[in-house]
Amino acid sequence: MSAAATAGPLAEPPAARRRAEKNRTRERILDAAVVAFAEQGYEGTSLATVAQSVGLSQPGVLHHFRSKRGLLMAVLERRDQIDRIRFGMDSVDGRDVLDHLADLMTHNATVPGMVQSFSVLTGESAAENHTAHDHFTRRYAGLRSHFAKMLTGAQERGEIRPEADCAAAATEIIAMMDGLQLQWLHAPQEVDMVTVFRSFLDRLRADPNET
Amino acid sequence: MSAAATAGPLAEPPAARRRAEKNRTRERILDAAVVAFAEQGYEGTSLATVAQSVGLSQPGVLHHFRSKRGLLMAVLERRDQIDRIRFGMDSVDGRDVLDHLADLMTHNATVPGMVQSFSVLTGESAAENHTAHDHFTRRYAGLRSHFAKMLTGAQERGEIRPEADCAAAATEIIAMMDGLQLQWLHAPQEVDMVTVFRSFLDRLRADPNET
DNA sequence: GTCTATAAGGCGATAGAC
DNA sequence: GTCTATCGCCTTATAGAC
Numbered sequence: 221m222s223a224a225a226t227a228g229p230l231a232e233p234p235a236a237r238r239r240a241e242k243n244r245t246r247e248r249i250l251d252a253a254v255v256a257f258a259e260q261g262y263e264g265t266s267l268a269t270v271a272q273s274v275g276l277s278q279p280g281v282l283h284h285f286r287s288k289r290g291l292l293m294a295v296l297e298r299r300d301q302i303d304r305i306r307f308g309m310d311s312v313d314g315r316d317v318l319d320h321l322a323d324l325m326t327h328n329a330t331v332p333g334m335v336q337s338f339s340v341l342t343g344e345s346a347a348e349n350h351t352a353h354d355h356f357t358r359r360y361a362g363l364r365s366h367f368a369k370m371l372t373g374a375q376e377r378g379e380i381r382p383e384a385d386c387a388a389a390a391t392e393i394i395a396m397m398d399g400l401q402l403q404w405l406h407a408p409q410e411v412d413m414v415t416v417f418r419s420f421l422d423r424l425r426a427d428p429n430e431t
Numbered sequence: 432m433s434a435a436a437t438a439g440p441l442a443e444p445p446a447a448r449r450r451a452e453k454n455r456t457r458e459r460i461l462d463a464a465v466v467a468f469a470e471q472g473y474e475g476t477s478l479a480t481v482a483q484s485v486g487l488s489q490p491g492v493l494h495h496f497r498s499k500r501g502l503l504m505a506v507l508e509r510r511d512q513i514d515r516i517r518f519g520m521d522s523v524d525g526r527d528v529l530d531h532l533a534d535l536m537t538h539n540a541t542v543p544g545m546v547q548s549f550s551v552l553t554g555e556s557a558a559e560n561h562t563a564h565d566h567f568t569r570r571y572a573g574l575r576s577h578f579a580k581m582l583t584g585a586q587e588r589g590e591i592r593p594e595a596d597c598a599a600a601a602t603e604i605i606a607m608m609d610g611l612q613l614q615w616l617h618a619p620q621e622v623d624m625v626t627v628f629r630s631f632l633d634r635l636r637a638d639p640n641e642t
Numbered sequence: 643g644t645c646t647a648t649a650a651g652g653c654g655a656t657a658g659a660c
Numbered sequence: 661g662t663c664t665a666t667c668g669c670c671t672t673a674t675a676g677a678c
Contacts, residue, residue: 242661261555263474266653279655280662288654336557343554344472346547346616357617364614364621388627395610395627402609403575403602405557406568416599416606423634453643477671490673491644499672 246284246294248274253295258337261344262292262351289351292341296355299338307366317374318421321393325417328401332408335401342398364390381426389424396420457495457505459485464506469548472555473503473562500562503552507566510549518577528585529632532604536628539612543619546612553609575601592637600635607631 252273256265267288271281285291306324328335345356367390374380380389400413463484467476478499482489496502517535539546556567578601585591591600611624 238661245661259558259560261472261474261558261561263472264555264558264561267655268653276661277663278653279664282655283661286655336559339557340554342613343551343557344475346550346554346613347470347472347475348547349470350472350475353617360614360617361621385630388630391611391614391622391627392607392631395607395614396603397610398613399606399608399610400602402553402557403571403606406564406571410572411602416602419596419599420603449643456643478673479671487643488645489671490646493673494643497673 242284245274245276249276249281249284249291250295250298253291254337255333257292257295257341258333261340263344267291292351293355296341296352300359316379317370318379318425322414322418322421325397325400326414328397329404329414332405336405339398339401339405343402360394363394367393378426380424384424393421453495456485456487460487460492460495460502461506461509464502465548466544468503468506468552469544472551474555478502503562504566507552507563511570527590528581529590529636533625533629533632536608536611537625539608540615540625543616547616550609550612550616554613571605574605578604589637591635595635604632 249270252270253265256270256273259265260269267281268278270291271278274281281291285294341352342356344350345352347353364387368387371380371384371386371389371393375382375384375386380386396417400411400417404411404413460481463481464476467481467484470476471480477489478492479489481502482492485492492502496505552563553567555561556563558564575598579598582591582595582597582600582604586593586595586597591597607628611622611628615622615624
């Protein structure tokens with residue numbers, strides 16, 4: 221019999237399990253932070269409100285993230301990881317790239333809290349002094365280059381108008397998504413961002429009657 | 432001789448002049464607030480920094496605006512007034528409406544501080560609790576209806592593709608402007624928002640070879 | 643019209659007990 | 661790993677002198 225088994229039900233849980241528990245708390249804090257940033261923005265959010273919504277004290281939150289800035293960075297990094305999975309898969313299979321983009325917008329329409337959180341953070345980060353300014357600058361540059369590559373491939377397959385400039389189109393598509401989300405967040409029942417986005421994409425699409 | 436002239440150089444200036452002086456101070460505070468909001472956002476800005484940049488004490492600023500919220504509202508109202516003049520004129524003369532929109536973007540590229548200030552405020556205001564949320568909701572609704580009217584007129588004059596949905600196009604154009612400005616603010620030397628905006632507008636333009 | 647002084651409270655972060 | 665207590669600072673807004 222191992223030492224742990226001998227110790228009985230009062231024994232310390234194994235290290236692996238304790239680590240998992242800690243990570244679960246971390247995740248709960250991150251989720252709460254996303255909600256708080258959506259409702260108040262980063263500057264408008266206090267660690268105390270995040271702490272309260274996960275049932276911890278304010279120093280309890282700072283045990284998991286060394287500072288408020290650290291919490292924001294963790295939120296942004298986790299989002300980038302999810303993006304890498306989602307966007308990475310988009311370019312693999314054989315479906316129409318523009319349909320994929322429309323699907324992405326359709327998905328976004330089902331998670332308004334996420335969209336609101338990152339729209340507010342993106343706007344705040346336009347201020348050069350903002351903690352997340354550089355992060356969003358890098359994010360935009362990465363998105364533009366990834367989208368441009370995807371669109372070039374689609375153009376070679378005849379999915380996109382042959383005269384289109386794919387780098388410019390990448391910038392346009394990202395701008396349209398961000399801008400539509402802003403209007404949708406301000407008037408969800410008035411702005412049908414999925415339909416408008418589709419009609420925008422359709423003007424980029426190659427005419428099926430040609431070639 | 433009037434009473435004022437008799438009183439000599441130590442006399443009180445006439446009421447009209449004192450009012451003008453006060454208004455000039457108000458304007459200086461408003462200008463400083465726009466700059467501060469651009470650099471820090473509304474939530475990140477303190478009245479003390481605005482006060483310092485116009486050479487007043489913090490209560491000195493609150494003498495002109497009853498609260499921080501009041502200062503923000505005054506900034507937004509002044510912007511709306513300028514917009515009303517600019518957009519009101521656009522629809523009057525006979526020039527191409529899409530060219531006017533491109534000119535607007537060209538103008539915006541020369542006033543990055545303004546663009547930054549209102550982009551940050553728009554993003555912050557996507558949070559439903561934000562002080563300016565309702566203001567931006569109304570602003571967006573007004574812009575959409577004004578743009579849709581302008582575009583319908585242009586479509587009747589044959590400037591815009593006859594199959595285009597003008598209400599959707601209005602939403603698209605506003606979204607593209609907001610979105611391009613966000614990317615441009617994060618990387619002004621990488622994103623040529625005027626050129627990209629022009630190529631976007633060109634796809635809305637009626638084909639000159641038809642009709 | 644602008645100031646100084648101050649009220650009244652929120653903030654992020656740290657120290658140290660358990 | 662989480663708490664309580666606390667430090668030190670910053671915030672908006674008001675009261676009252678000049």
